[in-house]
Amino acid sequence: MDRVIYNFDSLPLRQTATPAPKRRAIYRAHRTSDPRIGVIYNPRSHRNKGQDLACTGSDRITVAQPRTRNEIFHALSGFARDGIDFLVINGGDGTVRDVLTIGQMVFADRWPAVAVLPKGKTNALNVDLGAPADWSLEEAMKAYHTGRRLVRRPLAISREGDDNPPMLGFIFGAGAFTLGIETGQDAHSLGFFNSLAVGATGAWGVLQALFGTDRNKWRRGTEMDLRFLPSGESVPRSAFGNPDRRSVMLASTLERMPMGVQLFGAPRPGFKLAVLDHPRRRLLASLPAILTGWRPRWLSDAGFHQLDADGLSIDVAEAVILDGEAFPAGRYRVEQGPDITFVSV
Template sequence: MYGTIYEFETLPTVGEQRPRSAPRPARQARRGRAVPLVGIIRNPRSHRNKGHAPEMEDCSNILTETPRTRTDLYRVLEGFAQRGIDYLVVDGGDGTVRDVLTCGADVFGNHWPAFIVLPKGKTNALAIDLGLPNHWSLAEALAAAHRGNTLVRSPLRVSSRDGSAGCIQGFIFGTGAFALATEAGQEAHRRGAFNSFAVGLTVLWGIIQTLFGRAGNPWRSSTPTRLIDRETGRDLPYDGRGNPNERFMAVATTFEKFPLGAKPFGRDVPAGMKLAVIDWPVRWVIALLPLILMFGIMGRFLDRSGAHRFATSAIDLDIEGPYILDGEAFPAGNYVLEEGPAITFVVP
C-alpha cells in the first residue's frame, strides 16, 4: 500500500499466502447487528489522504488498517472475512481498489461484503462510474448504505492462461498506446492535474503525438497482440493496414460512465465487459477520436479502417508488451481477460 504492492516482473499470485486447496476462512454469522461492522483499508499515501487522520477511527465498530505489503493486505482481508464485516471500505484511489480486489480474490471469492469507496486518489475513475462526489466522507457513505443505495459492478479479472499464477482484478485494462497514455497521465499528475482534467490532457497529448509523430515515434507503433474470443475460439477481426498480429491499442472495462462525460462505447452503454480496439494508427481515425470518445460516434466506415467495439465476456490475450490495469503496468504474456465477481457498491 506504501508505493506499489506489485512488482512488474511477476504476475501477482494471490495464492502465495494460503494454498488454494485450503478451505476459505469462515465468515462469522451476522447476528442482527444494530451497528454495522466496518473494515477499512486505508492508503495514507493516496493524494487526498496525505496529512489527514483516518475518519471515525475511535468508533468501536470501525476497523481501520493500513497494510504496507501484499502479504499484510491479504492477512488483513482474511481477518475481516473471519469477523464477518458488513462493509469493506477502500480509503484511497483506483490503484488501492485494484490491490484490495486482487488480494481479496482468494479470501472472498464470489461473495464479497458490500463495498464503499472513499475516492482519495488522483484520477478516481471508479468514483465517476459510481456517481460518487469528489469529497465523500465515511459518515455520508454509511448513511447512504443505511438507505440501501447501491449499484452492482463486476471488475475485470486477468489471469495467466496456464493457471500458473493467481489473478489481478481491476476496472480499466489497456495495451499499446494506452500504456503510453498512462505514463503521460502520471506526468500530468506531477504537474498538478488530477481527475477528469488529467484524463483530458492525456487524451489530447496522445492524439497530437499520434497525428504528427514521424516514423520511430512510439505513439505511431503497434504492439504484437492476439485477441481471441473464448466462446468462438476465433481471433477478433482485424481491418486496415498494418500487421494483423499487432494492435495499436486495446482498452477494456466494465464501467458504464466515464470521465468528462465521454461515451467511448456509444450512447447506450451495455452492461458487462466491453472492449475497444484500434488496429493501426490511421491518422484520420485518430483525428476523429475526440468525436468518437465524447459522442459515441461509430460506423462501418470506422470498422473498415480498424476501429472496433466488442461486447464479450472473455478473451484470450497474447501480448508481447506490458499491459495496464488501473494505472499499474504488468508484464507481457498469455492471459485470460474476463469479468470478475459481481460486487455491490454503496452509492449516494
C-alpha cells in the first residue's frame, strides 16, 4: 500500500466481486458469541511495529498483510468466503480508504462490523469514532462484545466517465486543502503527527493567506464549479474573489474532527460541506473563533459556507485529496456510500 497518485483503473474489476443485497435500510452488523475475525495489517503504517500480531494465534483469526490493492481484494474475498463477523483494519486513513473502497466490491451493503486501529500518521476517522490512540488488536477484540457501535456512511467519490466503483473515504477536499496536505507531509517529516500535524498545517496556511498577496498560491484559489446533487443547483457564493475560483472546499461525513475543530459547524451526522470563497483577512482573523463554535450572522455573506447536502458535483482544475491521497483534476460526483457499523470503546 505505497503512497502513489490514485488511479481509478488500478482497482480490481467490478465483475470479479461477490454479489450482495442492495441497500434498503440502515444495515447493522450483528454480534456473535464467537466471531470469526479478519485483520488487514499494513506493516508500513507509521506506528506499526508488529506488536499487534502477537495475539493472532487463534484459528478464529485470519491475518493478511497485502501490499497492493489487488492483494487487498483477494484478502477480503477470502475473508468473505470464511464468513467473518469482524474486520479489523490496522493502519492509517489511507489504509482505511483502500480497504473500504475495495471492500465494497466484496461486501456491498452488508459489511461485517469494522474496527480501525489508528496506526497511521493521521487518523481522522478514529478521532470521530472515539477509540484510544493506542488501541490494540486485543482491546478491539474485547470491544467487539462490549464496546459501542456507531454507523457511519463514508463518502463515495466517482470520476465522470469512469466505470470503476466509487472510492470510499471520509474527507474530500480541493483548493488550499491540497496545498495543506502537501505541507502536512513536510510536517510529518519534522515529527508532527495526528492532530498536531493538522494544527501545524492549518496554522501555516492561515499565515500564508493572511500575509501573502493574491499572487500567493494560498490566496489565489482554484478554478472549480460546485453544484448540489441531485438538483444541479450551484453552491452559494459570496461576492468576494474571482467568481470562477474558490479558496477551499471540504466535504465529509465525519461528526467530530481532529482537535475538536467545528469546520462544518455543530457536530451532526450526514454529508457536510465547508467552502471558503476567498481568504479575506477579516474572515481569516475570525477563523479561530469560528472553528470553535462562533457563528456570526455575516459568515456566509463574507464567503465562508457551512452546508448540508445529499451530494456534490465538482469540476476542478487542480488535484483533489481524499483521505490524504492526491487524485487528478476533473469532474467528480461526491455522494454517500453504504452503512458501515464501526466498533469503538
